[in-house]
Amino acid sequence: MPKIKIFADSTCDLPSAWIHKYEIDIVPLYVVFGDESLRDGIDITPTQLYQRVSETGNLPKTAAPSPTDFITAFTPYIDQGDQVLYISLSSELSSTYQNARIAAEEFPEGSISIFDSLNLSSAIGLLIMKAVHAANSGSNLDEIMSLLHAVRPAIEAEFVIDTLEYLHKGGRCSGVQNFIGSLLKIRPIIKVSKGLMIPANRVRGKREKAVEQLLLNALEKKDQMDSGLIFVVHSLAEEDALILQSTLQQQTGAEVALATAGCVISSHCGPHTIGIMYSKKTL
Known part of the structure; x- marks a missing residue:
């Protein structure tokens, strides 16, 4: 059975130690100040964000990862024969989910599953941890997707x-x-x-x-x-x-x-x- 690689985005707000322990890959959203696009959690921290807002009086805009961002993230795992499960920020709040679906179409059918959390922050993290524990217990991708659909409501x-x-x-x-x-x-x-x-x-x-x-x-x-x-x-x-x-x-x-x-x-x-x-x- 192929290994299942679990992805999330930077809005899942999982503790960093858990991300490393369970080998969860994170695709960052963007924080945009003027012409400067910064990757959430990589190029800027919340403390730095608040400092810039205080100094300028202006809030940044935020932007979803592009389909290309997702393709770049998924490709190494698909190339080595893994299956990918990505659990996204709510599709009602961002185009992140849709962009991931566009990216998935570039890969062989059945190799990537995209799940809409219909939620945000650590509520996404709850779903991710359900998926992690199920995968570690031997569940296949279809079984994990069924579990996520049951837990989401x-x-x-x-x-x-x-x-x-x-x-x-x-x-x-x-x-x-x-x-x-x-x-x-x-x-x-x-x-x-x-x-x-x-x-x-x-x-x-x-x-x-x-x-x-x-x-x-x-x-x-x-x-x-x-x-x-x-x-x-x-x-x-x-x-x-x-x-x-x-x-x-x-x-x-x-x-x-x-x-x-x-x-x-x-x-x-x-x-x-x-x-x-x-x-x-x-x-």
Whole structure:
């Protein structure tokens, strides 16, 4: 049976140690400042991104990998007889998935499978780890794809946005919404549904109140949780992330891993964003 090589993109926000341990290949998205295109996680870090935004007052644009980027990444593994499985950022948020499909058409039929996570950040990481463990247990590509289709609807992803500024500058909320949010100190909790980001709660007041609501939202479903793995992902919010990690471990008994949001996720959500991502049990 051919070896299955698992690919993800830089929005999966898996811990770097896991990427190396499980030999997951990452195709980076791009962060674009003017005429300068920088590979997410390779040419620029979130700290450097925030510094440039602070200095210029302008947010970067983000761009998907091109079909050529995917062809370049996949070719060495196909040439040596492997099968490739790529788990992508939501097709509702980016052209990354479509570009990977275009690239796959350049290879022999059946050698590459492209799976749309319909999610973002470490919620993609949850699917990747399901695929990794299945592949290591001897599952073939068709079996892994079936598993991913079964698990995908069970993935839960919610996060607290500390400021509406980044969503506003990125064109994801109107000027009126930004003004009202700033004036009333509204801190939205965002969830992912069918590949899109939608409001879950709007919390008025201090950030701590919003983080507490995020935790409560997760713990309300703890009996439904798959106890295998929970992610707490953050962008410059490590202190809060550690508190959430400890509490979730105590309350659920699950493995709770910390992850840091990459540049593309950070450029849309902003600093001090924090999220909880897990899978519910599947039959």
